[in-house]
Amino acid sequence: MIFSTLFALSLLSDVVANDRPLLVRYEGHYYFPIAKDYPETLFGGDFTTRANYLDPFIRSRIQSNGNFAIYAPNHYRYDTIDYFATRPYPAPPNGDNWLGTDQYGRDVLSRLLYGFRLSVLMALALTVSGVAFGVLVGAVQGFYGGKVDLIGQRLIEIWSSMPDLYLLIIFASIFEPSLWLLFILLSMFGWLVLSDYVRAEFLRNRSLDYVRAARTMGLSNGQIIWRHVLPNSLTPVITFLPFRMSAAILSLTSLDFLGLGVPAPMPSLGELLQEGKNNLDAWWISVSAFAALVVTLLLLTFMGDALRNAMDTRARGSAFGGAR
Numbered sequence: 038m039i040f041s042t043l044f045a046l047s048l049l050s051d052v053v054a055n056d057r058p059l060l061v062r063y064e065g066h067y068y069f070p071i072a073k074d075y076p077e078t079l080f081g082g083d084f085t086t087r088a089n090y091l092d093p094f095i096r097s098r099i100q101s102n103g104n105f106a107i108y109a110p111n112h113y114r115y116d117t118i119d120y121f122a123t124r125p126y127p128a129p130p131n132g133d134n135w136l137g138t139d140q141y142g143r144d145v146l147s148r149l150l151y152g153f154r155l156s157v158l159m160a161l162a163l164t165v166s167g168v169a170f171g172v173l174v175g176a177v178q179g180f181y182g183g184k185v186d187l188i189g190q191r192l193i194e195i196w197s198s199m200p201d202l203y204l205l206i207i208f209a210s211i212f213e214p215s216l217w218l219l220f221i222l223l224s225m226f227g228w229l230v231l232s233d234y235v236r237a238e239f240l241r242n243r244s245l246d247y248v249r250a251a252r253t254m255g256l257s258n259g260q261i262i263w264r265h266v267l268p269n270s271l272t273p274v275i276t277f278l279p280f281r282m283s284a285a286i287l288s289l290t291s292l293d294f295l296g297l298g299v300p301a302p303m304p305s306l307g308e309l310l311q312e313g314k315n316n317l318d319a320w321w322i323s324v325s326a327f328a329a330l331v332v333t334l335l336l337l338t339f340m341g342d343a344l345r346n347a348m349d350t351r352a353r354g355s356a357f358g359g360a361r
Contacts, residue, residue, distance in 0.1 A: 040336040054113060054147040055112075057090055058106040058109075077089070091119050092121065113146075115303075139322055145309070152304035168274060170228040176235055177189070178236045179236040179243065179270075197229045208222050209222065234274070239270055283333075286334065290307035290330060306333075
């Protein structure tokens with residue numbers, strides 16, 4: 038519940054933390070700056086560029102003479118730089134920036150919120166791709182066995198013996214950093230562990246009586262795999278999901294910390310940790326990023342342990358036996 042609440046809050050980052058008002062009523066007309074860019078001249082300014090709603094002149098125009106504006110709880114986006122502020126940067130936590138600002142004057146709370154959203158969404162995408170490919174490879178190996186399993190297992194052992202972190206660093210340094218490149222590189226190694234679990238389950242289940250009965254009824258291999266063996270082999274897949282997500286978040290954070298991950302100015306937990314390392318006197322940056330990372334991984338670990346205990350039939354059987 039805590040993780041779901043934090044994730045839902047991060048999905049609403051544009052509503053929770055934004056330097057644009059959610060709604061503006063100006064001279065009898067309603068405007069939605071959060072969804073559309075409006076020029077400064079619309080609100081009595083001198084320039085045709087996008088209105089800067091942190092400008093005291095613009096704020097006074099849209100909040101006087103019967104006009105009003107509804108702002109987000111946090112008035113800063115992840116890339117907002119308040120050029121009208123008089124305090125030096127990085128600045129410690131205060132009433133305007135609840136977790137302080139970084140060396141460029143950007144709000145740490147907003148960058149933490151947007152970075153958490155990016156990390157979790159990337160981890161979910163990597164988990165889906167890893168599960169899809171890992172289940173496919175493990176199912177083929179485990180169900181058919183023999184030479185298919187032998188050759189496939191040797192290829193997997195060769196691929197898993199490669200130093201994945203070094204390969205990620207090499208590719209990320211050669212090509213221009215982007216989310217798609219990061220997703221492809223991390224997906225190349227995220228399915229290996231799960232394929233071993235699925236392979237073991239298929240090797241065990243393919244020799245059971247219900248599979249023999251399905252063969253006797255004339256079902257094809259595809260029907261047996263999809264209808265019978267796969268549903269009975271999903272326990273390790275389900276219990277593996279939170280741990281796969283935590284591993285993906287750690288990999289993404291490591292690359293971002295090394296400067297080879299998400300391109301600037303997009304925020305991430307690793308990039309915040311790197312900023313905290315570069316500004317040791319600004320303790321609020323590293324403490325906030327480290328606390329968010331620890332809480333995220335801790336919640337995912339609790340979820341994985343709970344799923345494993347809930348789906349462990351032996352543990353439930355012993356509990357029922359003790360009750361009797």
